[in-house]
Amino acid sequence: MTDSSTAEKGSAEADGVRLLLCENPLPPIDEAIAAATNEVPHSNHYTEPYSNPLREVLADRLGVRPAQIHVNAGSELILRQLFDRFGQHVHLLTPTYPLFTEIAEQYTETRLQPETDFQFDLRQLDIPDETTLAVIVNPNNPNGGGFDMRPLPDLLETNPETRFLIDEAFVDFVDESVAHLVPEYDNLFVTQTLSKAHSLAGFRIGYAILPEPIADELNANNDAYPLTRPSQAAAIATIEHESKIRERIDRLQSWATQLADDLESLGVTTFPSETYFFLADFSPHDARDVAAQLRERNIVVKPLENDRLGPGYMRVTTSRPEDNERVVNALAEIL
Known part of the structure; x- marks a missing residue:
């Protein structure tokens, strides 16, 4: 590449x-290392389909249904899946994670400015016509600043034809996840990962909280066993020791x-x-x-x-x- x-x-x-x-x-925390180590001798067996035990733990943590969660080997795969389906006309807040500008078919942007420390009031966000996917990274990468997400419901309601992807790779540092809103809005996607705050980057554990039909579609068109047994065990152990x-x-x-x-x-x-x-x-x-x-x-x-x-x-x-x-x-x- x-x-x-x-x-x-x-x-x-x-x-x-x-x-x-x-x-x-x-x-990784000691409990995650121990859990992964204990699963290595059982690696001749597949995990449960679609990592269902992990989906149940995540659902309980996030306040959603397991059927609204899609697990994959790293959140980048999920981001690519969502852009493949909805990335025809993307709107970005830039500078942003460089993957987005590469996998969008075409994009417009709202520039974050150094003069305001790259901060932005989402009440001022103007979504261009024909936008199929609007992406908000919270906290933002590469600057690490968080957004006040309270305006999000209004953005979702006033732009019903646009899907909103909230990439929450670092959300544990601001504790302002919007995942609990997914059951209320059919145009809201949220992606998270255990690579960052949870120190599991090498285990490759990403997941998305999605409207149930979208989660079903991603699961149906993905490997039914996206994680190794040690990865799944490390993920569950880490979440249980939050x-x-x-x-x-x-x-x-x-x-x-x-x-x-x-x-x-x-x-x-x-x-x-x-x-x-x-x-x-x-x-x-x-x-x-x-x-x-x-x-x-x-x-x-x-x-x-x-x-x-x-x-x-x-x-x-x-x-x-x-x-x-x-x-x-x-x-x-x-x-």
């Missing part, structure tokens, strides 16, 4: 400091805040985030040059490479404090 979303993928580079992806620097995840979220947010403060002390502009990553503007330096010099020090980061914002922008994901200190020391030399 040569598209820009390849930069969102993992690589064989396991050593050094990795701030490139939105990977959680903390490993209190541990909440404590880890607090730690991640504090590490990201400290890292942003340290970059500000070096003259780098950072933007508010509610997650464990944030946008930084290294101007007048070119973020690609900064990234190249960091890579020479075995620190991997991702320049944003957004033409409208300029060459100084970089998305920075926190690592552990000792690794963050290494990054700050390296940037002090480079800048």
Whole structure:
């Protein structure tokens, strides 16, 4: 692949400091590791069809019916499924997750501006005519800021012919999921993942909360056994120990805040985030040059490479404090 979303993928580079992806620097919780390990000897057997045990746990957690949930091996597959069906005319709030601009047949956009810290009042969102799918990422990627979702019901009601996809990959950091609204609106889709706050990226567990006919269609046109037995077991164990995840979220947010403060002390502009990553503007330096010099020090980061914002922008994901200190020391030399 040569598209820009390849930069969102993992690589064989396991050593050094990795701030490139939105990977959680903390490993899975012990209960998830134990549950997955216990299932390995039983991997000669399939899971239950459509990961029904996990769907039931998720439904109870989200306040919806199991029949409204579709599980797949990572949320990217689900996003591609939904864009294949409804992505003829997409409206995006940009900058956004680069996959969306690649898989939409065509798209319009509402630009989020650095002058307002990439914040936006959804009451001001104007959905163009003929929009088949409007996408809101909450919190937004790449800047990590959350939206006030209270205007969503009005948007759903005033645009009944448009499906709204709310991508909640990082929703655990704002605790404002709109999944409970899905039973009330047949034009609302919500996607979530256990890759981020729950540290299960390598297990590939994504899911969507959908109107029941759409969930039925996705299930009917998908592998009936989308997860491995260890993946499903790790997912259920993690959800059953949600209190541990909440404590880890607090730690991640504090590490990201400290890292942003340290970059500000070096003259780098950072933007508010509610997650464990944030946008930084290294101007007048070119973020690609900064990234190249960091890579020479075995620190991997991702320049944003957004033409409208300029060459100084970089998305920075926190690592552990000792690794963050290494990054700050390296940037002090480079800048």
